[in-house]
Amino acid sequence: MDTRAPLMGEPLPVELMNTIWADRHGRYDALRDPGGVEAWLSSVCPRTDLMTADDLDGLAAADLDRLGDRLISLRDALRRLAAEVTQEPRPGAASEIPDLSTAVHVLNETAGRTPHWPVLCWSPGAEPSRRRHTSGEAASAVLSAIAEEAVVFFSQDSRHQLRACLAPSCVLYFLKNHPRREWCSTSCGNRARSARHYQRHHRSTA
Numbered sequence: 350m351d352t353r354a355p356l357m358g359e360p361l362p363v364e365l366m367n368t369i370w371a372d373r374h375g376r377y378d379a380l381r382d383p384g385g386v387e388a389w390l391s392s393v394c395p396r397t398d399l400m401t402a403d404d405l406d407g408l409a410a411a412d413l414d415r416l417g418d419r420l421i422s423l424r425d426a427l428r429r430l431a432a433e434v435t436q437e438p439r440p441g442a443a444s445e446i447p448d449l450s451t452a453v454h455v456l457n458e459t460a461g462r463t464p465h466w467p468v469l470c471w472s473p474g475a476e477p478s479r480r481r482h483t484s485g486e487a488a489s490a491v492l493s494a495i496a497e498e499a500v501v502f503f504s505q506d507s508r509h510q511l512r513a514c515l516a517p518s519c520v521l522y523f524l525k526n527h528p529r530r531e532w533c534s535t536s537c538g539n540r541a542r543s544a545r546h547y548q549r550h551h552r553s554t555a
Contacts, residue, residue, distance in 0.1 A: 352388040354379035357533060359524055361393060362499035363511070365420065366427045367521045367533075371441060376520070380421050383413035390416070390488055397491050398480050399465055404487040416488055419459065423496055426455035430503055431522050435513040442513065442520040456503075460496035463489040516540050 354368045368379040368389060379385045387405060394400050408416070429444040429452035437443070446452045463485040471477040483490035502508055510524045516537035523533040532538040 350388045350391045352379050352385070352392040353377065354389055355521065356392060357523065360498060360502060361396060361495045362427050362502055363522055363524065364393065365424050365495055366431055368424055369520060371518050371520045373518050376441065380417050380424070383410050383417060386413045386417040386420060390491065397494060399483060399490045399494055400487040408488060416492070419492055422455055423459050423492060426452040427499055430456070431511055434503070434508050434511050435522070437513055438515070439513060439520060456496050456499055460493055460500050463493040465490045465494060
């Protein structure tokens with residue numbers, strides 16, 4: 350099951366921020382229903398060692414509703430923190446959480462809500478490996494792990510790599526991991542260049 354949200358290989362906190370996206374036709378939310386929540390968790394499942402496909406299959410609709418509410422709350426907190434870092438210039442990208450202190454509280458509460466820890470797995474004749482266990486529901490622990498990763502990210506200088514994509518209609522965030530990167534995707538870069546070309550041509554013919 351694939352999510353409709355754009356997944357661009359960004360850190361999971363940024364991928365969660367980007368479950369809201371937009372184009373010239375409107376604004377979209379990948380977490381608006383239980384099916385969307387399940388699809389997003391399924392899509393990021395391979396990137397965490399806290400949750401398996403079987404864990405997802407065991408979730409009822411009520412569980413997905415509850416997880417969806419928590420994911421949306423965490424996403425809104427992360428988008429508010431991202432707006433602080435990027436000095437968000439896009440009115441359409443505003444978070445549902447209006448103030449910084451509430452966003453910080455939501456993030457910290459989510460990070461500590463479901464404990465998880467590393468364990469060593471080592472059977473005779475096999476290579477040792479590390480997995481993570483949780484005292485709670487696996488999907489809930491994934492939310493806490495994403496929040497924990499976000500705490501680390503926003504508390505370090507790496508947060509200054511975070512950018513708001515300024516292509517027309519875009520509300521996504523990305524990490525500027527290359528000096529020449531200015532857009533979240535190639536399509537946004539093409540759209541931005543086309544818009545600039547149109548504006549220059551319009552001014553020259555006015």
